[in-house]
Amino acid sequence: MIELAVKKHLGDKQNSAFRLDIKFSVGEGITVLAGSSGAGKTTTLRMIAGILAPDEGFIKVGTQTYFDSSRGINLSIQMRQVGFVFQDYALFPHLTAEQNIAYGVKNSSLKREKAREMLSLFHIEPIRGQLPREMSGGEQQRVALARALASDPDIVLLDEPLSAVDVETRAKLLDEIEAVQHETAIPFIYVTHNETEAARLGTHRITLKGGSIE
C-alpha cells in the first residue's frame, strides 16, 4: 500500500516553471505512472525514493512514513526501503553483474547466496562475471532489476526501464517484469510515456498531465 499526497514547485520561485500537485493511493501489483514527458513522472518517483524532497505533503509506504511535512519527517534515501531502476540503469561500471547485485544486500553473509538467487531468477548466470559494458541492453536491464530486488525493498520504482532496448527485447522484458513482480509480491511503480507499455502492464494506472493527475 502506497499513499501519497505531495506538492512540489520546480524552477525558481518567481517564474513558477512547473508545479506538481498529486495525490494517489495504490495497493499491490504494478502501478503504471503514465503521461507524456515533462508531466512530473520522474519527479514523483524521485520524491518517493528520497532523492528529491516535496515542498509539502506526505508519502507512506506500507506502515512506514517516508515523508510528512506536518510532522517534520523526512527519511534519508538510505533509510527508505526502495529499489530503484534508473532509465540508464546506472549499473556500477567497475563491478561485475554478480557484484552489482550483491552490492545492496544488507546481511553480508547472505551476499553470495542472494546474488546467486537473483541471477537464477533472471536467467543470467552465464553473465555473472561480466562488466556492464560487456552486456547487451536487455542483460543490463535484468541486472538492474535484480540489483534493486536483492536489497529486499518494500517497493520497487522503475523509471522508463525499457526505453533503451529494442522492440523485440522490450516485449520479452515486459513479460519478465510482470512475472518477477508476481513471484516477489513486492509492489512496483512503473513510469513510462509509452502507451503500449502502459496498456499492457499494470494492475493500476495513473496518468499525469502537466503536474497533476488526469
Added chain:
Amino acid sequence: MVWESLKLSLLVVSFATVIVGVFGLALALLLAKREFWGKELLDAVLTMPLVLPPTVTGYYLIVLLGRRGLVGSYIYDLTGWTIVFTWQGAVIAAVVVALPLMIKASRASIESVNPDYEIASYTLGKSKLETYFRITLPLAKRGILAGLVLSFARALGEFGATLMIAGNIPGRTQTMPLAIYEAVAAGDNRQAQILALMLTAISILAVYMTNKISRSQIYG
C-alpha cells in the same frame, strides 16, 4: 654529492607524495562534493603555488613557519625546534607546490563521475562515506593516479621554495635540483650533467605514465 642528493630527494619526495595524496584527495572531495561559503576562494588559494614564483611561496612559508613566523614561533617556544633548514622543511615546500596538481586532477575526475551511480548506491542503503570509497573513488581512479604521478614529478623538481625554507645544506637539505645549481656554480659540469640527466629521465617517465593512465580505458 650525486648519491647524497639522490637519497635525500627520494626521502623528501616519498613523504611529500604520501602527504599530498592524502590531503589532496580529501580536499578534492570537499571541493567536488560540498557547497560552502568561500569554496572557490579556498580553491584559488590552494592553486596559488601553481602560478606564484616558488620563491614567493617559500617566502610565505617562512612568514608562516619560520622561527619568528605566525605558527612557527609557537612551535619554537614549545619545542625549541624550527622547521627552517631541515629536510622536513623541504617536504613542506614540496607538498605545497605539488598539492594544486593533485587537487586539480582529482577534483575534475571526481566531478565527472555520473551522480546517478552515487544515488543508486544510496538507494541500496549505503552511506555517503561508503559510497565515496566503493563507487566514487574507484570510478575517479584515473584522474587520481594521474594527479599523484604529476605531484611526484613536481615535488622532485622543486627548487625555489625549498631553497627559501630549507636552504642548501649538502647531506641535509640539498636535494637534486639544488645540487645541480651548486655543481654548476662550482664549475663541476660532470656532476651537473649526471644529475640533470637523472632528473630528466624520471620526469619523462612520470609524464609518459600520466598520459598512459589518462588515456587508458578502464571501464568503457
